[in-house]
Amino acid sequence: MEQSIPWQQWIKEGQVSIPAILLKNYSLLGINETECMMLIHIHTYIEKGNSFPTPEELSNRMTLSASECFSVIQKLLKKGVLGIDQSSVKDVREESYSLLPLWNTLMNKLIKEQQHEKLTNTLQAQT
Amino acid sequence: MEQSIPWQQWIKEGQVSIPAILLKNYSLLGINETECMMLIHIHTYIEKGNSFPTPEELSNRMTLSASECFSVIQKLLKKGVLGIDQSSVKDVREESYSLLPLWNTLMNKLIKEQQHEKLTNTLQAQT
């Protein structure tokens, strides 16, 4: 098989799109840098069609061991920013990670901020 | 001024594109998760037109203090994956971060991998 030039491989691997609002706000949601990288890795795996990467697979791309990856995932599940969806296809139970809890949490944060701003504006207008 | 609905703000903030090849390989370059998040934040600031964010600005989006941010930046400069470009406009010296050293390092890694693979294939073909 023909070998691709390095920049061709670069392009082939593609890009991962991260909502800017996650990068701006994760620290306000009680998520640290290692946890945010874990969410980005899971997001990347889901985008590429693997919606339930194992701790080993995640560990291969991180500086954490598989058991440390497992522990970070547990924390994210407890914090309510990561979910696990279960479905059964022909009696085979399948699990997949869902980032919907993360997007919900971020969206709720935006809603509260806007309500707070509105209230502040109303109070200021009355004085 | 009219207030935007939260999902409109979400869209307005936009997306940040990260090369998948960075996410797959940073750990092999001796970069940990906190350092990778720092590179992603600097990348995001550059994309939005601020090419020399202060440690304070970076700290606002991270779980690190400004002095911890400064220390992570120093490490990235030493590791040769972050650079500082200097230019002078009308006698005013301006500095900006450059991620070119990071992209160069990643590209060189790809080149070496392919050379290694080629060599292995040649050796296997000879036996």
Place this chain on the structure above:
Amino acid sequence: MEQSIPWQQWIKEGQVSIPAILLKNYSLLGINETECMMLIHIHTYIEKGNSFPTPEELSNRMTLSASECFSVIQKLLKKGVLGIDQSSVKDVREESYSLLPLWNTLMNKLIKEQQHEKLTNTLQAQT
């Protein structure tokens, strides 16, 4: 000044993120390919900090003349998927394109589709 290697310029120019939902649905909104490319170009200019590109600037990147660009923009404004925001900074009136009408239209389409689906499901459950 040092000259950059072509792939470095490639990376420097960056990526433009387009919502997949636009690509899937524009034709259902009565937007054709030329009009969609115009929206993508305006989106790209806004992302790069130029929120009111002239027909000449747009024409430089397209196979259309400046007056044809102007005509496509007029159509998009009439169709209600492109808007113009006006603001004044120190008595200088400034105009900028807004893609919010496009995102609103797309979001409303999604809402209607879901309501329709819900209704269909309810009706089917009753029979």
Place this chain on the structure above:
Amino acid sequence: MEQSIPWQQWIKEGQVSIPAILLKNYSLLGINETECMMLIHIHTYIEKGNSFPTPEELSNRMTLSASECFSVIQKLLKKGVLGIDQSSVKDVREESYSLLPLWNTLMNKLIKEQQHEKLTNTLQAQT
């Protein structure tokens, strides 16, 4: 099954990353807006795991009929910016579109531009 709120579907559909350099240069490569949208659609399908969308599938997202889609694809193959890769898995021949010819053409354009610029600079320095 639970119904997702429209903005959740928006996020779920994800983003498509387009190299800015394509949007800036396609018209110089003799590609028009309809052809560029076709390339973007094929790119999107490949990213989502379908590397050989039929003219019918492409037609569903465009304002063109299936036979018009087929004709645009033929033109892109002739212009040398789209390729078809063939592979056989267990005696079953599989085909997939490749955008490598497009990226190669763009990269060669950048290389020529830089060589021209370099030559111009050298000539100017000599006078």
